[in-house]
Amino acid sequence: MPVYNKVATLANSLECLYRQTFRDFEIIAVDDGSTDGSLDILREHEQAGLLKVYQRSPPGPGGYAARNFGAEKSTAPWLVFFDADDILLFDHLSCFTDDIAHFPGIELFVNAYQKMEGQRRLPRIHGVPVGRLHRQKALCAFARFDFIHMNGACIRRERFLSLGGFPAGHYRRGGDVYFWLKALCEMEAIHYNATVTSLWLLEHSDITRDKRNLIDLHPSLDLLKEYETKLAPDERRQFRLAINRKVLSWAVEKKQLGQSVRQDLKALSPGGMNMRLWLHAVSLLVPQPYFNRLRSRIK
Secondary structure, three states: OEEOOOOOOHHHHHHHHHOOOOOOOOOEEEEOOOOOOHHHHHHHHHHOOOOEEEEOOOOOHHHHHHHHHHHHHOOOOEEEOOOOOOEEOOOHHHHHHHHHHHOOOOOEEEEEEEEEEOOEEOOOOOOOOOEEEEHHHHHHHHOOOOOOOHHHEEEEHHHHHHOOOOOOOOOOOOHHHHHHHHHHHHOOEEEEEEEEEEEEEHHHOHHHHOHHHHOOOOHHHHHHHHHOOOOOHHHHHHHHHHHHHHHHHHHHHHHHOOOOOHHHHHOOOOOOOOHHHHHHHHHOOOOHHHHHHHHHHHO
């Protein structure tokens, strides 16, 4: 759990960890240079024997370096990541535990999540196949949905470290998508559980809200050279679709801010477009005054 100035939400987030029905786990909190009293709260909980605290400074964008540091310090065979301003439901860890027991050999397990806007839960993702997903099917799901969220994944520690962890120091935003897509390319299969066990509180998403983090192209593009020749043809098409979806998603945000999307459109991967993606791409060519009106029709 990376922590950077989360004093307003830290107590509630820690409480949801303590209420997990599965009890055999350790909590590793990595303070990323907090100045608002968050570290004092963590120290109190550490003295009570509830968690372990480590410190880093200066803070790293997206918490990627803090998560990698915590993974290195962990002693358990499985890793679960958690943001200190979100919520885990009581059965989050028990769902992972049950699935790990029933599907030996799989190294990445994913539970469904749901976004929250204020006190209202937004519609959840539907359409992701449940159970064991081989690489092509997992990539196909990722080409359609962001079905893996930072709080909703459980990965074997050795596999996480062998993949190099999150790309700390390279991206201000999107490094998590980069890592999950890389993991899907590397693993023969993953497991998806449609039970919602985590809530993403959008009002606390500082990294997402900071539009300065959209300056560059989407990080997933950096995976193209590495995996284009390693994947089977059907896997490669879904891989390209997934990357193009993320590139266009960022481009839409840029367009709404009046930023240029020329480089984003040039970066689209050939052979990785479907009708929906073409509609998004064409909408980006519409002059700014008419863009939002058109977007409302093709959402």
